[in-house]
Amino acid sequence: MSTEDHEGAPAPRRSIAVISHPDAGKSTLTEALALHARAISRAGAVHGKSGRAGVVSDWQEIEQQRGISISSAALQLRFEDTVINLLDTPGHADFSEDTYRVLTAVDCAVMLLDAAKGLEPQTLKLFAVCKARGVPVLTFVNKWDRPGKEALELCDEIEQRTGLVATPVTWPVGHAGDLRGLLDPTTGAVTTYHRAPGGATLAEERHLTPDEATAELGDVVEDARDQAGLLPEVDVESFLAGRTTPLMFGVALTNIGVHQLLENVVRLAPAPGPRPTADGGVREVDAPFSGVIFKVQAGMDRQHRDQVAFLRVQSGVFERGAPVIHAQTGRTFATKYAATVFGRDREVIDLAYPGDVVGLVNATSLAVGDTLHDPDGPPVRFPPMPAFAPEHFVTARAADPGRAKQFRKGIAQLAHEGVVQLLISPDRGDGEPVLGAVGPLQFEVVGFRMEHEFNAPLRTQRLPYEIARLVTGSDAELLAGARNVEVVTRADGARLALVRDRWHLAALRRERPALELPELLVTP
Ligand code: GDP
Numbered sequence: 001m002s003t004e005d006h007e008g009a010p011a012p013r014r015s016i017a018v019i020s021h022p023d024a025g026k027s028t029l030t031e032a033l034a035l036h037a038r039a040i041s042r043a044g045a046v047h048g049k050s051g052r053a054g055v056v057s058d059w060q061e062i063e064q065q066r067g068i069s070i071s072s073a074a075l076q077l078r079f080e081d082t083v084i085n086l087l088d089t090p091g092h093a094d095f096s097e098d099t100y101r102v103l104t105a106v107d108c109a110v111m112l113l114d115a116a117k118g119l120e121p122q123t124l125k126l127f128a129v130c131k132a133r134g135v136p137v138l139t140f141v142n143k144w145d146r147p148g149k150e151a152l153e154l155c156d157e158i159e160q161r162t163g164l165v166a167t168p169v170t171w172p173v174g175h176a177g178d179l180r181g182l183l184d185p186t187t188g189a190v191t192t193y194h195r196a197p198g199g200a201t202l203a204e205e206r207h208l209t210p211d212e213a214t215a216e217l218g219d220v221v222e223d224a225r226d227q228a229g230l231l232p233e234v235d236v237e238s239f240l241a242g243r244t245t246p247l248m249f250g251v252a253l254t255n256i257g258v259h260q261l262l263e264n265v266v267r268l269a270p271a272p273g274p275r276p277t278a279d280g281g282v283r284e285v286d287a288p289f290s291g292v293i294f295k296v297q298a299g300m301d302r303q304h305r306d307q308v309a310f311l312r313v314q315s316g317v318f319e320r321g322a323p324v325i326h327a328q329t330g331r332t333f334a335t336k337y338a339a340t341v342f343g344r345d346r347e348v349i350d351l352a353y354p355g356d357v358v359g360l361v362n363a364t365s366l367a368v369g370d371t372l373h374d375p376d377g378p379p380v381r382f383p384p385m386p387a388f389a390p391e392h393f394v395t396a397r398a399a400d401p402g403r404a405k406q407f408r409k410g411i412a413q414l415a416h417e418g419v420v421q422l423l424i425s426p427d428r429g430d431g432e433p434v435l436g437a438v439g440p441l442q443f444e445v446v447g448f449r450m451e452h453e454f455n456a457p458l459r460t461q462r463l464p465y466e467i468a469r470l471v472t473g474s475d476a477e478l479l480a481g482a483r484n485v486e487v488v489t490r491a492d493g494a495r496l497a498l499v500r501d502r503w504h505l506a507a508l509r510r511e512r513p514a515l516e517l518p519e520l521l522v523t524p
Helices: 026-036 058-066 093-103 121-133 151-162 210-217 219-229 236-240 258-268 401-417 441-452 475-479 502-511
Strands: 013-020 038-042 074-079 082-087 108-114 137-142 165-168 171-173 181-183 190-194 204-208 244-249 290-298 307-315 324-326 331-333 357-361 371-373 392-398 421-424 434-437 458-462 467-470 485-490 495-499
Touching: 013 026, 013 093, 013 121, 013 258, 026 074, 026 082, 026 137, 026 258, 074 258, 082 258, 093 121, 093 290, 093 441, 108 121, 108 258, 121 151, 137 151, 137 258, 151 165, 151 244, 171 219, 181 210, 181 219, 190 210, 204 210, 210 219, 236 244, 244 258, 290 401, 392 401, 392 441, 401 421, 401 441, 434 441, 434 495, 441 458, 467 502, 475 485, 475 495, 495 502
Parallel strands: 013 082, 013 108, 108 137, 137 244, 165 244
Antiparallel strands: 038 074, 074 082, 171 181, 181 190, 190 204, 290 307, 290 371, 307 357, 324 331, 324 371, 392 434, 392 458, 421 434, 421 485, 467 495, 485 495
């Protein structure tokens, strides 16, 4: 399906991600969005196409076993004249590093809340990432078909816990659990819904003028108008500046409010714009082609043990087949194997525009944070993707010593993808590396993939460290002979000191006051 309009100019783009706590309804909302907008393509869709249920990648297998979403990929939708790139973010806190990388590749986030639960821990963490990155946030309150909090109470909670002032785009007519319709506070008009069974088809809508709504719904619509009137109107400038969040209500399960969400993604979310570069400048969208790798993933298809690097186009036009420069090596990179789709559903992509996501198949030389750019344009590099401070550590070795080669290859691959951080300790050597993770589930992914993909089952042992600090200046000499500390080297050459806990760190600093040990980037 074409992503161009009739004149051959690219259709406008919006690149968004939904952030939510597990169970708030992200998968349901994603399906509902795909139903309202035409899905152009899916990259790494969690479920295979119907009728091909047997085609399940290893990746999906572990997701299904655990019931969690680990991989991040993109779904491209077309709504009216706009192409919407919807990037998936893993919901589980243990994959927050992954989520952070995805959020670097979007221009707007949709914060999805469960009407009964309000702001949950993972929503807040993800929100903090958006705030740190300057990503504006739209809010969608889901599950209004179930008893839940009062709408105004939710607005207070949003303001108190995120600092964002909610500005209603829609307002529910009726309490949570008794949804009579959605009010447009600016016009006073109300849309009512006749629920479609199971959400399989679009809910039937009726549009009532303000007078019709008053006549048909009475006091309940007056109450909704009064409540919505207590809040400020939607304001684009303060939304883009991260001070307000346009607020919508709905029921993802029966598609209620989903159309308004799409309309407002198009209306309010910013189009892809200039992106900051590593040298402190910006790359304008109309500059020659450039893009950044925000995710690398392998083993998604049992038939093809290949690695896919996800590129967000930052400027210009990506043309499949055109050679580009890999900024980190200066080498030419062939883009022949560019796809928008994964596994058996992989589909070749020929052109992509700023905001789009391209999967580069078998791009083993590309790592997260790398830049690709047009050979003729001025060279450019985007800022490196930050690595979070690991908080969990294990040692790993091949359960079968005869598989040491596969073990090394597999661990190196998984570290390259960013699944875990590979840390080499001089005492243990690379036959027994230390693996560092932000969340312990990352180790499970490593164990599973080492066994199933690399045929090298692991033996891991927990290490008693909780803190990693950067070793700088004379830290290494100062740490010589210290107990409960291990100095390891990360793949990028940085040396890290692994310390048991903050009491041990404080004790170390008392004993050796000259220690610097600056902090690594910590997860918000
Ligand atoms: P995720 O973990 O955020 O992807 O959440 P899911 O989309 O898997 O939804 C979690 C559960 O909530 C599922 O049982 C859904 O059917 C249910 N759910 C999602 N949206 C709604 C909704 O609008 N109303 C109700 N009642 N249930 C919903």
